[in-house]
Structure formats: C-alpha cells, structure tokens
Amino acid sequence: MSRLIYVPQFPTPMRYPEWHINEFEYEFKKHFDEVIVLGKNKLENVNVEYGRIFSPIELSIEYELNQIKEYMELELCDDDILYLADISFPGLFANILHHKKPKKCYSYCHATSKNNYDYFQPVRKSKWKVECGQSNLFNKIFIGSEYHKKKLGWDNTEVVYLPQPPFKFNFIQMFYKNKIRDICSASRPTIQKVNKKLEKKIEKIFGKINRAIFDDWYSYYSYLAQTKTLLISTREETFGLQAMDAILCGCIPIAPNKFSYPELLPREYLYDNEEELIYNIKCVNDGKLEVPELLCQSKVDNFYENIIGIMKG
Numbered sequence: 001m002s003r004l005i006y007v008p009q010f011p012t013p014m015r016y017p018e019w020h021i022n023e024f025e026y027e028f029k030k031h032f033d034e035v036i037v038l039g040k041n042k043l044e045n046v047n048v049e050y051g052r053i054f055s056p057i058e059l060s061i062e063y064e065l066n067q068i069k070e071y072m073e074l075e076l077c078d079d080d081i082l083y084l085a086d087i088s089f090p091g092l093f094a095n096i097l098h099h100k101k102p103k104k105c106y107s108y109c110h111a112t113s114k115n116n117y118d119y120f121q122p123v124r125k126s127k128w129k130v131e132c133g134q135s136n137l138f139n140k141i142f143i144g145s146e147y148h149k150k151k152l153g154w155d156n157t158e159v160v161y162l163p164q165p166p167f168k169f170n171f172i173q174m175f176y177k178n179k180i181r182d183i184c185s186a187s188r189p190t191i192q193k194v195n196k197k198l199e200k201k202i203e204k205i206f207g208k209i210n211r212a213i214f215d216d217w218y219s220y221y222s223y224l225a226q227t228k229t230l231l232i233s234t235r236e237e238t239f240g241l242q243a244m245d246a247i248l249c250g251c252i253p254i255a256p257n258k259f260s261y262p263e264l265l266p267r268e269y270l271y272d273n274e275e276e277l278i279y280n281i282k283c284v285n286d287g288k289l290e291v292p293e294l295l296c297q298s299k300v301d302n303f304y305e306n307i308i309g310i311m312k313g
Contacts, residue, residue: 002312003077004032005102007067007084007093008039010060014214016165016241017055020085023166027304028083031312036074039067054119054188055089064092076102081311087134087141088112089119091127094134101137106311108142109135114151116236117192142307144239145260158310161296162239163303164248167221172250172291175225182285184210184227184251186220186242187234195233201274202231206281224249229284232256240264244300250291254280266292 006028009017021040028035042063071093084107087094097105113120113127120127135141135154142160143149149157183206187193199209209231214220224230230246232255240260243253254277255261257270269292271277283289294300 002032003034003036003080004028004311005036005038005071005074005080005082007071007082008037009085009089010039010055010063011043012055012060014217014220015055016162017085019166019217023163024085024304028308031308032081038070039063042066057090061090061092064090068093068096071096072100076100078103080104082106083307083311084108084138086110087138088131091130091134094137097137104311105138106140106142106307107138109148109152109157110144111148111238112152115192115238117190118236140310142310145263147258147260147263148238159299160303160306161299162241162244164244164300165217165221167217167248169218169221171221171225171248175222175250178226179228181210181227182206183208183229183231183281184212184223185231185233186211186224186245187232192236193234195235198233198274198277199231202277202281205278206285221245221249224251227251229254229281231281232261234259237261244294247291247294252284252289252291254284264295266295 006025008021008024011018011021025035025037080102081104082102084093087107087109088111094107111118112131113124118124135156138156141154141157143152143157144162146159149159185194203209210227212223214223224246228251230242230251230253232242232253234256237259240255243255243261243264246253253265254269254271255265257272261270268289269280271280299306
C-alpha cells in the first residue's frame with residue numbers, strides 16, 4: 001500500500017495555496033492508495049480578514065501547529081512518503097522531522113530568507129542557518145527555477161517549476177477582442193514586488209498602470225485577459241507565476257531580464273533597462289509582439305507526474 005502524507009500551506013484567499021491545497025490532493029490521489037492531508041479539517045469556519053498583501057502570520061502559524069499535532073498522532077508505515085508544501089513559511093513543521101521522520105521526505109521551497117526583501121529579511125542570517133539545516137532532512141527539495149537552485153546552493157534540489165492554475169474558462173477566447181486596458185500590474189505593492197521609481201517613469205510615457213484588488217480568481221484572470229500588457233517590475237522572484245497567468249489569459253508579460261524570467265519568457269519580452277522596457281511596451285502597442293509561449297511549458301504541463309515520479313522512485 002502506498003500512502004502520502006501531504007502538508008499544505010495555509011490556503012490564503014487569492015494566493016496560490018488557496019487552490020494548491022485541493023488540486024495537489026486531487027492529483028496525488030491518482031497515484032497513491034491513500035492521501036492524508038494534514039490540517040484540512042481545521043479550516044472550517046476560518047474567516048480571514050486582512051489586506052491581501054501576504055499570508056496571515058498568526059493564522060498560518062496556528063495552522064502549521066495543528067498540522068504538527070495531527071502528524072505526531074499518526075502511526076507511520078514503512079513505505080510512507082511525506083510531502084511538505086513549503087519548507088520556509090512559517091517554517092515550523094520541518095523541525096518535527098528530527099523527532100519523527102518517514103524514510104522518504106520531500107518538500108517544495110517557494111522562497112527563503114536568502115531572497116532580497118523577503119518577509120524574513122530582518123532575521124535572514126539566523127533564519128538562513130535554520131533553513132540550511134532543515135534542507136538536509138529531505139530526500140529532495142523541489143524548486144521553481146534554475147535561478148533559485150543556484151541561489152540556494154543545496155545539493156538535493158530539483159527544478160520542477162510549478163503547475164498552471166486549474167481554471168476551466170478560456171479567457172483568451174472570451175476577451176481577446178476586448179482589451180480595455182493598456183498596462184496593468186498584478187504584483188503586491190511592496191518593495192520586493194514593485195519598482196515604484198521605474199513604474200512612475202513608464203506612467204509618464206504610457207499613462208496609468210492599472211491595479212486592482214480581486215475577490216475571486218475569475219475576476220483576476222478576466223482582468224488580465226482584458227489588458228494588453230502585464231508589467232512586471234519586481235526586485236526578486238523565484239518562479240514568476242504572474243507571467244504564466246498572463247500568457248494563459250492572452251496578456252503579454254514584460255519582465256526584467258533576470259531572476260527566473262529568462263527561463264520563462266523569450267528574450268524580446270525581457271528588459272535590462274528603462275529604455276528597453278519602453279521599447280518593448282511600444283512593440284506590444286504596435287502589434288509587433290504577440291502572446292509568447294512559456295519556455296518551460298512542458299515541465300509545467302508535467303509537474304505532478306515529475307514530482308510524483310521522483311517521490312515514488
């Protein structure tokens with residue numbers, strides 16, 4: 001009998017763990033006789049009220065503590081496989097493996113304190129040491145880009161990228177003629193995700209960069225589908241989910257020529273400086289750039305098969 005113990009992140013509304021928790025479970029159940037999802041029964045009547053900037057810290061910690069309690073009450077089997085959805089945030093669960101550890105343990109690493117402007121930057125030196133120690137508890141750590149692999153420098157990482165969202169609407173077909181916005185940004189308005197100085201210069205030339213807060217995924221994807229260009233001005237990135245979202249919705253992403261983006265987008269959709277960014281946006285407006293294909297699309301399409309093959313191999 002094959003059994004997977006799945007430890008999801010807190011499903012923060014309008015962040016990707018919201019749909020990861022169910023989609024991963026659904027895909028895992030195709031390949032394992034039993035899938036145990038830790039913490040899922042603690043989500044009833046949880047009301048998250050906060051500005052959609054980041055995951056709710058206290059709720060995420062409480063959720064992970066409940067997952068630890070459930071895990072410690074489990075009786076492990078010899079062939080159990082454990083999959084932790086995020087080694088870094090809040091970062092409590094991995095420590096319990098010092099006390100109770102299956103033979104096969106795997107984790108995804110979305111980011112660490114190694115990242116510039118990260119939530120943990122104020123304590124990055126001590127947190128990085130903890131993360132390096134925790135990384136040794138896992139057979140493999142899955143990550144989102146070659147860029148992140150090089151940055152981490154851990155021997156047991158495997159680049160698997162991330163799966164595309166499971167939406168069931170053809171947003172390109174629904175809105176391809178209805179581009180009511182020229183430029184939008186879908187990034188959190190933080191120093192890590194938005195270069196305000198650069199964006200102000202772009203607004204002087206091309207007009208307002210549109211932003212919005214979304215209450216559901218349909219509204220978010222519809223918004224992208226009705227926009228010509230998604231401007232990405234981030235100062236740090238480990239995968240680039242927004243670029244993938246834009247392509248799926250028929251919106252053209254323009255991103256920095258660094259971090260993970262050269263692994264996702266052809267060179268003509270990337271910029272090294274302000275002048276190149278201006279030129280790229282003009283190319284979109286003049287119809288010289290079409291919606292690109294994601295360079296890592298094959299790995300994105302086979303994400304679940306890849307990680308499950310590694311875990312069961």
